[in-house]
Amino acid sequence: MTDQTERVAVVCPACSQHTETVHEVLSPGGQATLRCTECDHVHKKQLPEEQTMTKDVVVSQDGESFSASTEAPIDETIAVGEEFLLETDEAILTVRITSLELAEGRTDEAVVEDVKTIWTRAVGNVSVNVTAHPKSGEHDKTRSFTLQLPGDYEFTVDETEELSEEEFTVEGILLRDDATGYEHEKLDFEGDMAIAKDIKRLYVRDESTTAWSAW
Structure with missing residues (x-):
């Protein structure tokens, strides 16, 4: 649901071989190209793949509702008021989270893994x-x-x-x-x-x- 990660914390072979430093992701992929923000050293490193889950999404638009789904990082925390792009069969919509449904009720903030349904409102138009x-x-x-x-x-x-x-x-x-x-x-x-x-x-x-x- 969030944009692709632009910064990661990994060790730098040039300036910090034992302690992680912040790196910019210049080129993602299996062997990502990274640049250390401490010394500007550029190197490649295998980054762990992010685990995602498919979550049900209900979208309210102009008084009507319809169902869709989205892929989201399993350990990401999401909250009411946040917006994301939702791809449906008809269009790509900008939606805002209005409620998060868990197994035991609804809440304003939760980890994706715990969410049953994401309730939203279309806000692009x-x-x-x-x-x-x-x-x-x-x-x-x-x-x-x-x-x-x-x-x-x-x-x-x-x-x-x-x-x-x-x-x-x-x-x-x-x-x-x-x-x-x-x-x-x-x-x-x-x-x-x-x-x-x-x-x-x-x-x-x-x-x-x-x-x-x-x-």
């Missing part, structure tokens, strides 16, 4: 729900719509957006439960920013001229 009120401020005349966006699209409080034939100014951002790196669950101060895959709902002021006609 996401749906963002929007609640909009008219410029007049009449909150009892709100309307809702949904935006389809790349997961990394940024929204900032007090900034105006033009998306999918909608024009609006962001006033508040309600975050998802699995969003990390934010101080609050709801952002409503000028300059507060969140990316689409972290957003549960946007609260906006409608800036369009026709959206609030009687018909």
